[in-house]
Amino acid sequence: MERKELRKMELKDTIEMMNSDDFKERFKAEYYQVKTRYDKLDAMTVRYEAGTLPFTPKCSLELLKEQKKYMGNYIRCLNIRAEIEGIEL
Numbered sequence: 001m002e003r004k005e006l007r008k009m010e011l012k013d014t015i016e017m018m019n020s021d022d023f024k025e026r027f028k029a030e031y032y033q034v035k036t037r038y039d040k041l042d043a044m045t046v047r048y049e050a051g052t053l054p055f056t057p058k059c060s061l062e063l064l065k066e067q068k069k070y071m072g073n074y075i076r077c078l079n080i081r082a083e084i085e086g087i088e089l
Contacts, residue, residue, distance in 0.1 A: 009036055024087050031078045031089055038071045 009032055017029035045068060047053040048061050057064065082089050 011036055024085075027078075027082065027085075027087055028089060031075070031082065034071060034075055034078065038068065038075060041068050041071065 011033055014029040014032050017025045017032075020026055020029075041064065044053065044057075045061065045064050048057065048064065079089065081087075
């Protein structure tokens with residue numbers, strides 16, 4: 001799967017991969033799920049900061065940005081592990 005396709009991927013698109021017997025496919029699904037969620041959270045925080053978010057979250061922008069930071073670190077760990085294990089994301 002090319003990275004270009006990742007932008008269009010939705011969580012439902014990873015169901016088959018998550019149920020695979022192949023750990024590499026399950027790993028890819030985990031990566032795509034986290035990356036999809038991260039990208040959506042990033043877009044939300046940008047709109048929050050710009051004042052264009054169509055709703056007011058109950059939690060603070062700071063908490064959302066902290067969550068995004070940890071998700072980004074997790075994605076980085078998954079990227080490193082993929083490189084070590086020879087898994088093409």
